[in-house]
Amino acid sequence: MTSETTGPPLGIGRWPAVVLLLALTAACTGGASDENAGSSPPSSSVGQQPTLRAKPVPIEVTVAKVVGGHLKRDQKKQLEKQVGGLVSRYFDDAFLSGRYPRDDFSGALATFSPGAARRAAPERALLTNAQVGSTTESVVARTKQARLDVLVPGRHVVGITARVRLVFVQQPTDGAAERVTVSGRLLVNRKQSGPWQIFGYDVTRSSVPAAKGGSR
């Protein structure tokens, strides 16, 4: 009842109109599927367009193994936040974010080291959605996961293997929806106190037809 007693009163008869307006606005701007694809956090400010955004899928990240030294709990948390954020950003840049149909994948490998990004260029079809972006109507994230194996030979972390898994459903503009899984290892380290970067990858991508009506 709280919602009915706060703010300016809305007549009962106006609610369906608002709902309809929201639905139509979203539909007309293509916002329904496009915004679902976005996994960047929705703006906290009230947007000018009354579009609705999909709730971004948060990454599940855990430090699975620490080899060599020891990490305190807050160090683990910090690492999970930083490297989980890095992996999540890669997934977003390469697959999930942007407005589909999407042509611009220029920043898809921004989380890679310059050398790794150069090497990955011939494999963009697998490491990003570049090959199918322009013929894809929507991309909806299902799962983002990262398990981190951390090497700490002394006081500092020198390398991390992130065992990652991304699952999303993509709807081609023409054809049946596919459930895509990108999984494998991302190799992560950083120079001095610079940002964490992906310096290597061993990633597979597979897809299966997605059937309507089942569970998510």
Next chain:
Amino acid sequence: MTRLTRLLGQAVRARRFVRLAVVLAISALVVPPASFSEAPAALVKVERAQDVDVSDHVVWVLMLGSDARKGQSVTHSRADAIQLVGFNTRTGAATAIGIPRDSYVDVAGHGRNKINASMYFGGPDLMARSVGDMVGVRPDYVFVTSMWGFARMVDGIGGITVSSRYAFSDRNKPGGFHVGKNKLNGIQALVFSRTRHAFAGGDFTRSANQQRTLKGILNQVRRNEDNAGFMERGVLTVLNNMSTPNVKPAELYRLAQAATRVNPNKFRSCVVRGRTGYVGAASVVFADVGQARSIGNRVRKDATLEGSC
């Protein structure tokens, strides 16, 4: 009262309906047009991409086994095992060039001597120079391990399996080494890599066995690289048991990850041939430097050896 109650009831039902409509509408937008599940069975095409950012696609590493005893300097003793290994992270190819340790060569600043004396005189740098002069390929890295360090590293990855061309016995391996596959622990791998008197080919066979050991290590790493923490434990073992001059741990981590890109089926090896003889009382190998240079020229740029040695 009755009419008022009925109106209130209608209002509540209407609000409920509106709330339901809002939820459904939002669901229709937020949740995709339909929810999906994986089909029960499907032909899945799995594509794979892999690479590691190292300075170049082709990396040459001089791997040295020091004959230092406990208390001696590992990096300023003689090198018992000398393997120049190149790997290509783009193609997965790798080539190992085995140098007989008694090869009689020019050692810069020290006249002619056995090549393995280079490390005694000038450490890994001079050793790299002597091998580079002989083969014509300058190594990017030099890794030196002691005998006990090597054994620990092999144990650290869970042992290895090597394919032996010869049967021979040793007290460290009950039942001896068989022709064909042998599962070895660290000490046994060390014996397999150091034994030479059991073979007619002496130092040449030993060098070939060191290459079989390298392949066994590679196979073991490739088999386990997907296991959680395996690569990290491996690199830690290397850091603890191997001298890696001028290589920071983070760089070593990259290098180790890059080395796993090698496809064991694309691993080729040669031992530089030569004839044995004497200089004074010392037994030496007069290595075929022409052959060493020829191999070097063929593999320098891509670490890929086509055809025979």
